[in-house]
Amino acid sequence: MSELEQISQHVHSRISSLKLLLDLSLTDVSQSKMKKLGQEIFAVDRLLEEFEKCVERQREQLRSLKDLEESFQKNLEDVTHMKENIPSHMPKREGPAQGRELGVKPSEAADVQPLQQEQVKKSSRSFIREMDFITVLEFDSIPQYMRGRVSYEQLNATVQSINTAVTAKYKILHQPVKTLNNQSRKLQQRFKEQETKHTKGQFFVVEEDIREFTQMKVDKRFQGILNMLRHCQRLKELRGGGLTRYLLL
CATH class of the missing domain: 1.10.287 (Helix Hairpins)
Known part of the structure; x- marks a missing residue:
């Protein structure tokens, strides 16, 4: 109770x-x-x-x-909204810094250093950089006039296509010539001719690579999306020799 x-x-x-x-x-009133x-x-x-x-x-x-x-x-509505609007692409988490791998004691560092240097040289030849996906906050920061009707999913679909082209291109570049067929050898030669002193150590593609390795149309809409990616500091343009090179940042 x-x-x-x-x-x-x-x-x-x-x-x-x-x-x-x-x-x-009422009957008897006493003190x-x-x-x-x-x-x-x-x-x-x-x-x-x-x-x-x-x-x-x-x-x-x-x-x-x-x-x-x-x-x-309100919390329930927020959680429901988050559940229904989970981004299809999430930012990648960076791995541990070089030289700080788990399980390696300081006293053992000197012993493994030569082996690590050799592994780094091998991995540097096979490493292919990819563009990070655009976050929701970054997408919202893009001016409306620049976004137009491009959605968040469409923008990241373009990121995925560019990554596909970069991966395909540099896989061919990293292979020994004797392991390539005639078509891949021609592509490798073309890739090397497109490089300049300004692209050394950089990863880039040109419009021809997008057409070669993806189904994406290289049109006015694509150029608008590239402007958005430059705004989000995902790539930059390098012109020269009649080509526009899109360098990954």
Whole structure:
């Protein structure tokens, strides 16, 4: 039984006693009965005050519960929105810094350093850089006039296509010539001829690579998307020799 219910029963009990005393007083009014009647009235008055305080506490609890319900409802709406709008592409998490691999003690570093250097040389020849996907915050930061009707998913689909072209191109570049067929040898030669002193150590593609290795149309819309990627600092242009090279940042 709640506090409010207990006080309510007590008040009703006191009122019943008071009614009984009043009924008795109609037949025989004595000094003792009047005193008892006054005590009962005073007790009922104090109970009513306590009852009012209890009602106010209950109201305050009700307001707190309503605030809690509103907060819970808002959190539920936020979680539901997040669940229904999970980005199809998430930023990649960078791996551990070189030379800080787990399980290698400082005393063992000198022993493994020559082996690591050899592995780095081998991996550097096979490593192919990819463009990071655009985050939702980055997409929202792009001016509306630049975005036009391009959606978040369409922008990252272009990122995926560029990564596909970069991977295909540099896989051919990293292979020994004797392992390539005639078509791949021609492509490798073309890739090497497109390189300049400014692209040394960089990863880039040209429009011809996009057409060669993807199904994407290289049109005005594609150029608009490239502007968005430059705005998000994913690539930059390098012109020369009649070509526009798109370097990954």
